[in-house]
Amino acid sequence: MPPTRALPLPIVPDALASLFELEGALFLTLRNALVPGAAGVPIPGVVIADVFEAYLRVIDTFPEGTPEFVEETEDELHGVLLLVGPDGENVAYVAEVEVTEADLALLGAFSDALGHAADPRPGPGYEPLAEALAKIGRECDYQWVPDGDAATIADWARRALSPVLHSPFEGPHGAADHELLSELLRIAGDWENYIKVDQDDEAAVGRVAVSMLRAALGDGLGAAPTA
Numbered sequence: 001m002p003p004t005r006a007l008p009l010p011i012v013p014d015a016l017a018s019l020f021e022l023e024g025a026l027f028l029t030l031r032n033a034l035v036p037g038a039a040g041v042p043i044p045g046v047v048i049a050d051v052f053e054a055y056l057r058v059i060d061t062f063p064e065g066t067p068e069f070v071e072e073t074e075d076e077l078h079g080v081l082l083l084v085g086p087d088g089e090n091v092a093y094v095a096e097v098e099v100t101e102a103d104l105a106l107l108g109a110f111s112d113a114l115g116h117a118a119d120p121r122p123g124p125g126y127e128p129l130a131e132a133l134a135k136i137g138r139e140c141d142y143q144w145v146p147d148g149d150a151a152t153i154a155d156w157a158r159r160a161l162s163p164v165l166h167s168p169f170e171g172p173h174g175a176a177d178h179e180l181l182s183e184l185l186r187i188a189g190d191w192e193n194y195i196k197v198d199q200d201d202e203a204a205v206g207r208v209a210v211s212m213l214r215a216a217l218g219d220g221l222g223a224a225p226t227a
Helices: 013-032 048-059 066-070 101-117 127-139 150-165 174-188 199-216
Strands: 004-010 081-084 090-100 194-196
Touching (some): 004 101, 004 174, 004 199, 013 127, 013 150, 013 199, 048 101, 081 174, 081 199, 090 101, 090 199, 101 150, 150 199, 174 194
Antiparallel strands (some): 004 090
């Protein structure tokens, strides 16, 4: 079995929305922009077709119905642990996403390539990617994709990948918050639909959610890799 990494995460729609939107708006465009002798847009160090497959495997590890819940076309996530606060209000759905280290490495390499392509002078080998990103910024008709230059699209894509590439368990409470979510998932097992949590637990989940949001919405791309 290949080495894997378990990521216990709240399902936060605003933090995950762009992750699921990358498929058609970015990966299919880069993969299908056939260049003679290459499988899609050439990128130093990676093959975009391989990166795309890694991306599909990663998003497939999220619970069934997550894309619909994130897009707000479904109100509930069935079969996923729901945390209920002391006031009886829903706190968050929490799931453990288990991904392979190899897939994360491919996505990480692609994110680094996006960073190079976003530079005003991309450097040898990154020009085709920069040109493709600029074309997406000019011509993409998906409403959630920002208009702009290569740097704008690259920054958007890197933020979209942040929930699986960068740890939301940072700061002085990071390790404890990670252990809390892991323990709640262990307690729940496969039979529990929800768990009532206290105010401290609710605050911990909130910290993780805020960290995910900061990375996804533009702050935190330099965060440490997920532990």
